[in-house]
Amino acid sequence: MRNTHIITIEIMAQKKYWKGLEELENTPEHQQIVENEFQQELPVLGDVSDKLLGAETPRRDFLKFLGFSTLAATVAASCEMPVRKAIPYAIKPEDITPGVANFYASSFVDNGDYAAVVVKTREGRPIMVEGNELSSVTHGVVSARVIASTLSLYDKARLRQPLVKGNPVDTFEAVDTPIKQALAGAGGAVYLLTGTVLSPTTKVVIEQFRSKYPNARHIQYDPVSYSGLALANDATFGRNAIPSYHFEKAKTIFSLGADFLGTWLAPNEFNHGYNLNRKISAKNPDMSKHYQVEAMMSMTGSNADERATCKPSEYGKVAAALYQAVVSGAAPKTGSDKLNKLISSAAKELKNNGLVVCGSNDVNVQIIVNAINNAIGAYGNTISWGATSNYKQGNDKEFVAFVDAMNAGQVGAVFIHGVNPSYDYLDAEKFNSGLSKVGLSVSFAERLDETAEKCQYVVPDHHWLESWGDAEPKSGHYSFIQPTIAPLFKTRAFQDSLLTWAGITDTYHTIFNAYWAGKLGQSAFDKALQDGVIVTEAPVAAGSFSGAAVDGAIAAVNAYKGNTEGQYEVLIYESVAIGYGGSHSNNPWLLEMPDPVTRATWDNYICMSYKTAKEKFESELTLHNQVDHKKRVLKVTVNNKEVELPVVVLPGMHNDVIAIAVGYGRSKSVGRAAADLGKNVYHFGQYTGTTFLNYNVGTVALTSAFYPVAITQTHHSYEGREIIQEFTLDEFKKDPNFLLNKRKKELGHYTTLHWEGHHDEHGEDKSSAGEQALKHDKDFEKNGTLYPVHEKHGIKWGMSIDLNACTGCGACVIACQAENNISVVGKDRVLVAQEMSWIRIDRYFSGNPDDPDTIQTIYQPMLCQHCDNAPCENVCPVSATNHSDEGLNQMAYNRCIGTKYCANNCPYKVRHFNWFDWNGADSFADNLYQDGRRDDINDDITRMVLNPDVTVRSRGVMEKCSFCVQRLQAGKLAAKMEGRPLKDTDVQVACQKACAGDCITFGNVNDTESKIYKERYEENSERLFYVLEYLHVLPNISYLSKIRNTDAIVAKDKEQDVFQVKNL
DSSP: OOOOEEEEEEOOSSOOOBSSHHHHHTOHHHHHHHHOSSSSOOTTTTTTHHHHHSSOSOHHHHHHHTTTSHHHHHHHTTSOOOOOOOOOOSSOOTTOOTTOOEEEEEEEEETTEEEEEEEEEETTEEEEEEEOTTOTTTTTOOOHHHHHHHHHHTOTTBOOSOEETTEEOSOSHHHHHHHHHHHHTOOSEEEEEESOOOOHHHHHHHHHHHHHSTTEEEEEOOSSOOHHHHHHHHHHHSOOSEEEEOGGGOSEEEEESOOTTTTSSOHHHHHHHHHHTTOOOSSSOOOOEEEEEESSOOHHHHTOSEEEEOOGGGHHHHHHHHHHHHHHOOOOOSSOHHHHHHHHHHHHHTTTTEEEEEOOOOHHHHHHHHHHHHHTTOBTTTEEEEEEEOSOOOOHHHHHHHHHHHHTTOEEEEEEESOOHHHHSTTHHHHHHHHTTOSEEEEOOSBOOTTGGGSSEEOOOOOGGGOOEEEEEETTEEEEEOOSSOOSSSOOOHHHHHHHHTTOOSOHHHHHHHHHHHHHOHHHHHHHHHHSEEOOOOOOOOOOOOOTTHHHHHHHHHTOOOOOTTOEEEEEEOBTTTBTOGGGGGOHHHHTSOOTTTOEESOOOEEEOHHHHHHHSOOOHHHHSSSSOEEEEEEEEETTEEEEEEEEEOTTOOTTEEEEESSOSBOGGGOTTTBTOSOOOGGGOEEOSSOEESEEEEEEEEEEEEEEOEEOTTSSOOTTOOOOOEEEHHHHHHOTTHHHHHHHHHHGGGSSOGGGOOGGGGOOOOSOHHHHHHHHHHHHHHHSOSSOOOOOOSOOEEEEEETTTOOOOOHHHHHHHHHTTOOOOOHHHHTTTOOOOSEEEEEEEESOTTOGGGOEEEEEEEEOOOOTTOHHHHHOTTOOEEEOTTSOEEEOTTTOOOOOHHHHHOTTOOOEEOOSBSSSOSSOTTOBOOOSSSGGGGSTTGGGGSOTTSOOOOTTOEEOOOOOHHHHHHHHHHHHHTTSOOOGGGOOOHHHHHOTTOOEEEEETTOTTSHHHHIIIIISGGGEEOTTGGGOOOOSEEEEOEEEOSSOOGGGOTTTTEEEEEEO
């Protein structure tokens, strides 16, 4: 029998943050990762070395296996590269100039998810989606899913033509004729089942279709429902709708299980308003206060100032306690001291421009939340009924009645657009049973999804980038969709299909044009199409609140029962990457994007607290840490339905809750990347008789199986070095120059020559913080080295990253991937730390893992720092990496011979080696890496997404961030052609443009009028710091410290950072 004893570990004697539990506890696995610069040896030589030394291996294979060696680089230089297909401009299309990008304003719409966008095209093909800053709704904010939708356009799994009973047909007449005949003889009601429809003109078409078939009904269904929110508003305001939330006006935010920065309702809208009040400086030291109460660690919760946990079944009780604290000052009694304290504090502060939002779909909970907002005066201030939010219009009760009608044989025909209930309805078996009893079933799916497979006819709709259309995300706010490419396949706008089957000769485009030309006038409509949006300002309105239902709602939630002993509450949630699923499930960019909080890729899994995993499921350190990829597989059972998934320990999880992401477990016909990846857990939801809830009660059992999960967070380590600077708001207000003085104290010895004396000998420095910071940087650069310092005239590119505004959303990661042709390597290669992302977002925890309420989180984007004393440049034997006179650390790919010395010498671990030929870019036709899942990325159609301005790297070369040098060149050229100096607005790098929080500033540091110069040396010098500054590598990327509006930074509290671990 093994003896156990308790050891006490004092954490963060020098470091204050930990990437993962293995780093926190310094496990042997973590120490090995730190020791090994590369986690895998040369991946192809082990089993062929004997052949290579002998004469059996042909010369061609020898070069293939040594594609990244000096010998291969020498010999391959004499080999011709394969010729890629090119389409010459025999007749140049109008408005298209080869080599010059065109931009089109459009709108991304996906089942209510919305963003106003600008689409970049090259030679008639869309290659990049960015935010439209003219929008008064999203203000230029886009998510990772919006940006990645260009890859979905070129998805090989999209349907190429209509299907009749699973068989492709060549003409639309082959489907139109039998569908018209079936409609004429339909024996029951006709249903049009769609997701939320934001388009005014699509609603016109639907009404015209219903006029032809008077027994037709239109049902809207949301796979992730907000029906409870609308019903609560109906009960308290008499309006079955959702108001506008103005986070930009909120000084105090209380979120109850709402991931409003990641997935809740309208994150593209909310990110902008939220981050406006998170920017802070010594001159303006005010910021909003964000409280979060939730069951799991969400992306929004990880950004909160104050956070506590509760079970999903307790959301109503927390809301009731907050309501009583607000209206009467009653002390909360939730059973959690931390939660009670948080509620009491929030109740006092919410009365000053407060806002309460809740992620529950329970009508009673939302009624109480409405009552709180009414009590704190939110309506007419931070919440407005002047413009309703139209993002989610589904009605759960109507959908369930429709399913019942199908099973009762009362439905004669069903047309399904944009939704997939055979996959994402909690009782999919019942839906499928009913669907089989319908005489005519038609799907408009763009791929053969789980519902389309069961329909008699599939008439695929266009991709949004191929479509005309419009959207009204909020009442009175309009935007437009216009095609940026001709349809790639034989698809048809679903509106045109409805018009055809209704016997209407007008096309949708004709109706669309006539509607808006009549509403705006032709010239105004043309201008609106060009801008992409109609900018309107809706009046703020409070509405008329009725509290009649509040007491009943409070009584109802106090009677709710959750899990009992031996049970867990099972929460299903949308991941930031793929959301509800849909086409995103088959998008390799999104699948390989690390989750903001867990940093896991490619799979879904069970999120579980450290304490629960350790004490109840034998997940000791060697089994649940992130270095060991093999995760314990657990069996979750809810209502006799079982799912087996690996467990990933997530600090900040409630101990009685497990969480699993939806959108996984798709059928093979959805696409190769999505097929059989993870498990579908939509059936773990529940129906209350009114609304769908995203949690249930179930059991969790241990299995003997293990499953690898590819987690990126601990692929690199700073080995305890201080790289984060964080302060409370009070600390910053009391001594805004603390960080500046700290930098001067630590490095002051190296800013002057020893015979000149030091600053402290000359008394207190009376100059401004900006002047001190600028002098410190220049003196340290000059005197901190034995080498000569060269003047940097002209342009000197630099970047600043505000840690207060980075929410960890990952939009920058996908934008960089799209802009710079970054390879998808697949799960197997991520497992061995071979992912290729040029920018990563490091996530750090602090606090006691045993206590989820103590966990604080911080995000830090990390990319090539473009150091002026770059250690990578000194060790490259062929000068493949070198420095430009504009401050760029450059890569000459055709010169690189793959020694990897540069990666070994980079203190930031931001260089990536092409271990394989990911994209068919090298000299050998049979050298393409394949793993059976990511391979469609190299299909001829899918390769249309590549940016022609950026080289596709071949096997055997190193790559890293280039500061989007192609964009820099384009900006300089535009300024030169106009005969003027370069301005900030001429250049925006991809990550900067995509950042939802506007945390990235980029520009010419030598220009004293540039935004980055002002941020560093005039406006925010007090928060300025450089990562690993003392190394004197002189990075051209600076950071602004994290300021948290809380009483204490947990990582600075040694009492909080001491915990006990069983040492077996």
